[in-house]
Amino acid sequence: MESKLIKESAYDLGAQDCGIANIERFKDAPKGFNPKDVFSECKSVVVFIKQMPIDVIFAENPIPYTHAAYKMYEEMDRIGMELCRLFQKNNIKAALIPSDVPYLYWDPENMHGKGIISLKHSAVLAGLGIMGKSTIFINKELGNMVYIGAVLINEAVEADPLVEDFSCPPGCNKCLEVCPQQAMDGVTVNQKLCREKSFFKAGRDWDLYNCSECRKVCTYRLGISKK
Numbered sequence: 001m002e003s004k005l006i007k008e009s010a011y012d013l014g015a016q017d018c019g020i021a022n023i024e025r026f027k028d029a030p031k032g033f034n035p036k037d038v039f040s041e042c043k044s045v046v047v048f049i050k051q052m053p054i055d056v057i058f059a060e061n062p063i064p065y066t067h068a069a070y071k072m073y074e075e076m077d078r079i080g081m082e083l084c085r086l087f088q089k090n091n092i093k094a095a096l097i098p099s100d101v102p103y104l105y106w107d108p109e110n111m112h113g114k115g116i117i118s119l120k121h122s123a124v125l126a127g128l129g130i131m132g133k134s135t136i137f138i139n140k141e142l143g144n145m146v147y148i149g150a151v152l153i154n155e156a157v158e159a160d161p162l163v164e165d166f167s168c169p170p171g172c173n174k175c176l177e178v179c180p181q182q183a184m185d186g187v188t189v190n191q192k193l194c195r196e197k198s199f200f201k202a203g204r205d206w207d208l209y210n211c212s213e214c215r216k217v218c219t220y221r222l223g224i225s226k227k
Contacts, residue, residue, distance in 0.1 A: 001090050003158045006046055009086050013079045015048035015149075016142060019126030022159040026125065029117070032105075038116050039095040041154035047119070047126035048079055049139060049146040057145070057216060062208045069147075069209060073100040076149035083151050097122075097150040111195040119148040127160035133168055133186040134175035134214040140166050143223040144215055166224065175214035184214070 003020050010018040023043050026034050035042040056068045076099035087094035097117055105114040120137040123129060129139040138144045140163065176184050183193035198211040215221065 018048040019128040019160040021125040042152040044157040072147040093154040
């Protein structure tokens with residue numbers, strides 16, 4: 001199946017960008033989190049992204065952003081499900097990667113979780129953007145307000161080139177400096193420190209997002225053309 005048709009189908013389903021990575025690009029993935037550890041026949045990873053409503057992040061009440069985030073996860077999973085059906089019609093085996101939970105790895109003491117594969121690393125390897133110093137994924141045109149989905153397939157499809165003409169502005173440390181928990185060092189994030197501030201339990205045991213300061217201050221929050 002040609003990459004052009006896969007991408008056109010993703011766009012028709014509502015994705016705003018789509019890229020493809022071959023399995024060889026995941027050779028440095030941690031053991032247990034390589035796409036082949038999820039689906040042994042995987043030869044390509046199809047990754048797609050979509051921007052969430054960009055100003056909901058500025059609501060002082062945490063409910064609007066939290067609700068928008070949950071709806072974005074639903075949208076990404078819907079796109080992934082429909083792509084799986086497309087692949088099925090073309091006799092290609094496909095495995096959907098959830099855009100959020102569930103995942104198997106969870107360290108309760110350190111509040112450290114991992115998806116079954118890293119979607120943000122997958123997006124980078126599919127040529128869709130870069131990893132910012134906050135470890136939030138950034139797309140050149142859509143910025144950091146994007147959500148990511150992926151489907152693993154057992155067919156080798158032409159991979160997209162990696163992004164090499166775009167990076168965080170030289171010397172910019174806005175995201176690191178604004179973090180109230182000092183949870184970032186420019187390479188990794190201390191998830192325990194981050195989650196202690198950015199998530200909390202509300203009534204009826206709902207998980208709410210409570211901090212997005214690093215995302216808000218990013219120079220490329222809306223992409224390089226709208227900084």
